[in-house]
Amino acid sequence: MTTLVITCFRNVLLFGSILLFFGSCYSVRLVSTNGAPMPDQNNRDDWYRDKRVLVLDTVIKANVAIDKITIPVKRLGCESGQLFSVEYKDTFGGNLLYLFTLGSKRKVKIKYVCMKPEN
């Protein structure tokens, strides 16, 4: 009986850990329904395979008075100047950082793909 309870508890713990692990961060991606993504021969194993993805992964220093942050799109790799997709990732660590620094450090992780230039 004791063994059965321990096994059950272990399974629940494992399942819970997996859920927590998966749920600790998530992404939302906005994708254009027009235009083709900038191609790239990369070896990625995710949605960005064969797409030229630009990643902005930084911690921005701010203060309590700062409301919004605007970041320019890089020119290299984004010759069309048009966006095909933008992905924002919310992480557990990023939220903790914001909380413990009272908003003075803000973790930003954005991936974006530009449009393939028309010739």
Next chain:
Amino acid sequence: MANTTSHPKTHWDTLHKNGPFTLKLLQITQLEGKANIPSAIDRYNDAAIEIQRLIKEASDNKEGFRAYGARWSMSSIAHQKDRMHYNSYMNLDLPIFSEDVHLASSYEHNNLFFFQCGNTIKEISQALGAHGKSLKTSGASNGQTIAGCISTGVHGSALDIGSVQDYVVGINLIIGPNPEDIVYIERHTKPALANSFIQKINSKVIRNDKLFNAALVSLGSFGFIHGVVIEAEDRFLLKRYVKKIDKNTALKLAKTMDFADSDLRIEGEVDANGRPKRPYHYKVFINPYTNEDQYVVEVMYKKPYISTYPDPFNTIEKSVYRDLIYLLIKISEKFPKRIPFFIKQLQKQILPEVNEESLGTLYETFWDAPYQGPAFACSFGVDSKNAEKALKVLIDLTKNEGPIPGIYAMRFVKKSEATLAFTKFPVTCMIEIDGVLWKKSRNLMSLEEFSRRMIQVLKQNNIPFTLHWGKNSDWSFPGLVEHMYGDKAKEWKKYRNNLLSKQMATLFSNGFLETVGLSNNSDTEIENETIDEDLIASLLD
């Protein structure tokens, strides 16, 4: 000048990771900017010079050279061990005016469009949309380049239309390094472009039906496809329905294609006599591991274009954690008996939702299919009359000797005139199994073994078949191409050997061609063939 960057490599892979394959050099050509060469035709010709330079370089080094686009093919058809050229940035489109159309042409000039090889189906659809036009059909998605589509025979399920290559009416090929090595080929019975236009793209014209049909599904081996002329049509809408219907009704339709007398009745999709209309598209989904008496089918009807229809992009896509899929595959490799259970659990992600309806253009209906991890697909073409029998044989194999982590579907395509089109039957039923790529284990056979068994059981049951050139199979199966195409394979080789010089035939060959026996393995083989200039003569001025 167009500019090429060369990247030394050791390996190359397909989009769906069906390799890796060895590679020495990857070359990527970028076109000269509009600011320096404003005319699109001049930039097109400039790119042709650059490609000829690359061909010469490869030839001088006694190496092979092969162009590829979106690398969507899962077979090794796009691979060349020496030099591969990535075409994606070569995406010009050239305007065709009424004076550019041949006097004997039966095409409406405003339906003809010239696209450079690296244009994807998506880019072409958008370019056509700007003119109020549409492609006649596409594959299930839009990421393939036009040159890749026609070289491998990409198809949808347009019963009365055909495959992508079937609306291509002219092909511009670079077949060598010299100025006279640029040819434009079209049918002599259906000419499209005027000689004056062909001169503008520095090409020699050959109007010859048989040569054109051979070069249409070329397996990438008739030279570098630099551009194609397509026939578009007026923009239209597709009304799409997903239904669960009686299995026998679905299979009877697959066999007879007789929709008017069928039990598939969809409200509003009947003719004046109240009989079901013939759809534009019909697809059947089959989970081989369930014995349900109903199948999910996808049916589409063509509608005139109107601008006031609801936005078809109204759903939020949610993707399953990739790690979870990999975990299921790992478990499947160890415990294959769990595969049917996993497929049932993932059914919602794999199959369209029953009773779903949508209305959109071809472009909107067959939209992006983003990469979702290593995948496999095996696809057989059979006469639709044999569809039910062939499906049963393949499902029995999958259940008895599998299970395999994939589900089946059937699509239906009109016969193609291309010499090596796998859509060679009056209506070809493409029976395909798609799924997640797995590794052979003690309990689970490999993809190669499964592919071989599929060929064997179809042969044992005397069901004539073809194979999708861009999908997985046991391509080294003895006598495979002869079995599928008979004399047509010889005809294809004959036209290729007459169009290309011996040196160029070798340069544009690859391992895939050698494996299936369509390459010339020895000089003797080429010399034994009669070179017949008349074979590739232009039959119309």
